[in-house]
Amino acid sequence: MKPEYINHQYFNSYYYANIVNNLIINRWNFLGFVSQFFEIEPIASLIEPWQKKSVLHQFIYYVISTTIEDEAYDDAVEQLKIAKLRGNNELGSVYIEWVFENYQIECYSFKDFCPKDLHSIEEDDFYEYYIELILCSDIEGLYKKITEEVFYIIFNNRNLLLNFNWIVAGYIQDLNIDMFKEDFQENSVYLLKEGQLKRESIPEWVKHAVYFRDRGKCCLCKKDLSGTLSLSNEKEYDHIVPLSLGGSNDVTNIQLLCKECNRNKGDGKIFTSNLYEKWY
Numbered sequence: 001m002k003p004e005y006i007n008h009q010y011f012n013s014y015y016y017a018n019i020v021n022n023l024i025i026n027r028w029n030f031l032g033f034v035s036q037f038f039e040i041e042p043i044a045s046l047i048e049p050w051q052k053k054s055v056l057h058q059f060i061y062y063v064i065s066t067t068i069e070d071e072a073y074d075d076a077v078e079q080l081k082i083a084k085l086r087g088n089n090e091l092g093s094v095y096i097e098w099v100f101e102n103y104q105i106e107c108y109s110f111k112d113f114c115p116k117d118l119h120s121i122e123e124d125d126f127y128e129y130y131i132e133l134i135l136c137s138d139i140e141g142l143y144k145k146i147t148e149e150v151f152y153i154i155f156n157n158r159n160l161l162l163n164f165n166w167i168v169a170g171y172i173q174d175l176n177i178d179m180f181k182e183d184f185q186e187n188s189v190y191l192l193k194e195g196q197l198k199r200e201s202i203p204e205w206v207k208h209a210v211y212f213r214d215r216g217k218c219c220l221c222k223k224d225l226s227g228t229l230s231l232s233n234e235k236e237y238d239h240i241v242p243l244s245l246g247g248s249n250d251v252t253n254i255q256l257l258c259k260e261c262n263r264n265k266g267d268g269k270i271f272t273s274n275l276y277e278k279w280y
Contacts, residue, residue, distance in 0.1 A: 006148050011102045013149040020063050020150060021157070024164050034167065037062045043171040044184040047191075049200040049249035056154075056164055056252045061147045068143070069130060072096040076110075076126045083118060091118055094126070096133065103145050107137040156213060158255060158272040162240050165253045166270065169246030172197060192243075200249045202237050210237060210254045218258035219273040220265075225258060234259040242267050 023030050037059055046055045075095040083091050093101075093109070100107040113132055114125045133139050154160055173195040180188035192198040216226040218235075225235035238257045241247035244267050255272055257265065265271070 006152060008149050008152065009102055009145075010149070011099070011146075013146070013153055016060075016064055016067065016146060017150045017153045019067060020060055020154060021160055023063060024160055024167065027163075027167055033066075038171055042184070043168070043175065044179055044187055046168075047172065047175075047187055047197060047248065049190060049197075050203050050206055050251065052205070052251075054151075054250050054252050055168055055248065056161070056250075057147060057151055059164070060150050060154075061143055064146050064150065065143045068096070068099065068146075072099070073126055073130060076129075077123050080118075080121055080123070080126075088118065091121065094129075096130070100137070100142060103142055105138050105142050105145075107139075108132060155209075155252065156276075158219065158240070159274055161252045162270065162272050165241040165247060165250070168248055168250075168253075169241045171246075172248060173246040190249075195246060197243055197247070197249060199243055202249075202254065206251045206254060207237060209251055210256050211235075214256040215277060217256070217277070218261050219255045219275075220257060220261040222275065222277075223258045223261075225256065236262045238262050238265065240272055241270050244268065245270065 023034060027034050040062065041058050046058065072095045079094060080091060091110070093111075097107060097109055110126075110129050113129050114121060116125070175191060176194045177188055177191065180191075190197055190200075216235075217224055218233075223233050224230065225233050227233075236257050236259055237254050239247045239249075240253050240255050243249075247253055
């Protein structure tokens with residue numbers, strides 16, 4: 001399998017990862033925000049098994065696009081107020097231009113879009129500028145790049161993955177065949193019964209991703225499963241949130257366990273390990 005790489009700029013990556021984490025861990029405080037995501041991206045369209053653009057990818061993208069647009073607007077308005085207060089002759093580049101520049105993506109500058117005198121610029125000009133960016137720049141490419149960086153960071157956080165997949169499970173448990181009749185009829189084949197997905201064979205790319213994330217060891221007992229130290233230790237790929245409880249066939253819902261720990265975990269239990277081996 002040919003390795004793939006991302007050009008990780010680490011531009012506010014941990015900041016956005018922390019926002020995603022807080023939304024997931026404290027979902028009851030942000031219930032409206034989280035539920036809105038599942039209205040925009042209905043769960044019936046997200047249950048296709050083993051999508052490389054996972055449900056978590058899509059949630060991260062939603063968080064990033066919402067956060068950047070809100071903060072970029074607020075920052076530009078504050079920047080305008082400060083510039084006017086100090087009597088500057090011009091505004092300078094606004095925050096969103098800086099983000100584009102850090103990711104080496106060209107964008108339409110605010111100065112080109114709004115060649116007004118500093119004291120003639122109004123807050124509505126920024127709003128119109130962001131609409132212009134959506135229409136005429138690669139803002140989607142920008143959000144995708146940041147999404148990949150954030151996913152790269154938080155895919156290693158198994159407890160976050162558990163909590164996110166438990167949220168997803170709550171929506172899957174509400175699924176029934178009638179919900180698929182009009183818009184997502186082809187996806188009804190993935191449903192075993194109301195509130196439960198069918199078990200689908202795990203592809204090799206998922207196994208590789210989980211195996212190397214978990215460093216070839218059982219997440220729970222840390223038994224070596226590489227076959228290097230012992231040939232008798234059998235590795236199994238476990239749904240963190242079981243399918244019977246609404247779990248999904250998604251790369252973020254899989255962990256590496258030994259045969260014994262997987263049997264002890266059973267089908268009706270949800271847990272993972274927060275133990276990670278130190279680098280040195």
